[in-house]
Amino acid sequence: MQHTLAKSVSCAGVGVHSGVRARLTLKPAPTGTGIVFLRTDVEKGTGTVRAHAETVTDTQLGTTISNEHGVSVAVVEHLLAAIAGLGIDNLIVEIDAQEVPIMDGSSSVFYELIMLAGLKAQGALRRRIRVLERVEVADGPKRASLSPVADDSLTMRARIEYTDPTIGVQQMALRLLPGSFARDLAFARTFGFARDVDMLRAMGLARGGSLENAVVIDDNGIMNPEGLRVEDEFIRHKMLDAVGDLMLAGAPIAGAYDAVQPGHGINNKLVRALLANPSAWCWEEAGARAEAAGDVRAAV
Secondary structure (H helix, E strand, O other): OOEEEOOOEEEEEEOOOOOOEEEEEEEEOOOOOOEEEEEOOOOOOOOEEEOOHHHEEEOOOOOEEEOOOOOEEEOOHHHHHHHHHOOOOOEEEEEOOOEOOOOOOOOHHHHHHHHHHOEEEOOOOOEEEEEOOOEEEEEOOEEEEEEOOOOOOEEEEEEEEOOOOOOOEEEEEEEEOOOHHHHHOOOOOOEEEHHHHHHHHHOOOOOOOOOOOOEEEEOOEEOOOOOOOOOOHHHHHHHHHHHHHHHHHOOOEEEEEEEEOOOHHHHHHHHHHHHOOHHHEEEEEOOOOOEEHHHHHHHO
8 A cells, every 4th residue: 555654753954065954844645645845945836846757957966856936955865765765655845945954864864753753554555667678878987777577676786886995896786675775775874085075065065064974085094983884885875875866756666776886867867768768667556457657648
């Protein structure tokens, strides 16, 4: 069945790029709503932003979604990853600023917040997107693909290669199953290099970044006093980001995600390429016959 929250729940923190404090409230939503952000600090009637690949307007160091009024919400991927990891279909996300608070740089706080609220089953069957044909995109050294799978899960595999020896080459594979997101990905923090901080701040980015909400690397290695949470935290965070970015397809994906040097830009390019090819996917309702994507669109 589709799921939403059992009750509303809130948190607050600063945006990693804007440095602006934001309050976030997650609210239950009716069946068929999907994930919708609502900016409460803008003119009434202009603040609704649907979480979907088609509303993505920027992928520089985070995923930003916007609406036709030019109202945007930035760095949505860590929250969306927690939502996907817990199997939530319908949710209203109220926020009083332009950027989702970074919290500790991972999805842990959002995951715990949702667990605190509790999940509520709803009176409608869940829909998923089943991949029928392989779709692949590339951008220089970056590439990503989605391929069919035999079951109903999202299978993920990714590899990163950095010249910095602190990261080096890391790779990981997993199936996104109940409990696996919390166990394997939710805690993995975003990361960056100390040498880039001045440049990013000159660009209006990383103004809220600190050792409290990111793993920072300098010439001597990890700057954070506590070190890494796990040795391969870097690839785990890239996988976490991908879970959030793939959530923007509009429903859970039954398919195999495979990426080299993954990032928000290539992830969004992949989801858009999938949705733009009606023969590559179909809607599938739990316990019901799959419908061709083209037929669904025609009916709408």
